[in-house]
Amino acid sequence: MGKPIKPIVEEMLLPFLDAEGFELVDVEYVKEGSNWFLRVFVDKEGGIDIDECGRISEYLSQKLDETDPIPDAYFLEVSSPGAERPLKKADDYRRAVGSHVFITTYEPVGGLKEFEGLLESYNGEELVVRIGKKEHTIPFAKVASARLAIVF
Structure with missing residues (x-):
């Protein structure tokens, strides 16, 4: 297999998304069972609707057909990242500062590997998450995954 799929798709899609005012949240190329899925998560200020996802899907599908960079058969899905959107970029x-988050770490930080609470701050080097009355400082380099979390 040649170049990884994610950067190819990002390169194809970013000029269109930038021109249309959309933000590329994430691209996944994953195998589930016997099927491959190319999932593109897109958002914009105020949220994205199904018609906009359809427009993006049509554009990307045409670009992928022109260059045919993916050797396998796959399903293309374009959607919003949803309420529990992943946190990927700075x-x-x-x-997300001021929002409820769920963070996992590669190794324990203060004895914990999972943190769910209010993201108090982020300075590029570390995050501060308040769980109840206690603040936890997490080195950014130790964050395995992070997403917004809904409080019920």
Whole structure:
């Protein structure tokens, strides 16, 4: 297999998304059972609707057909990241300050590997998450995954 799929798709899609005012949240190329899925998660200020997802899907599908970079048969899915959107980039973390988050770490930090609470701050080097009355400082390099979390 040649170049990884994710950067190819990002390169194809970013000029269109930027011109249309959309943000590329994530691209996944995963095998589930016997099927491959190319999933593209897109958002914009105020949220994205199904018609916009359809437009993005049509654009990307045409571009993929032109260059045919994926050797396997696959299903293309374009959607919103949803309410529990993943935090991937520095801007995602900055926007999430003041929100409820769920964070896992590669190794224990203060005896914990999972943190669910209010993201108090992010300075590029570390996150501060308040769980109840206690603040936990997490080195950014130790974050395995992070997402917004819904409080019920």
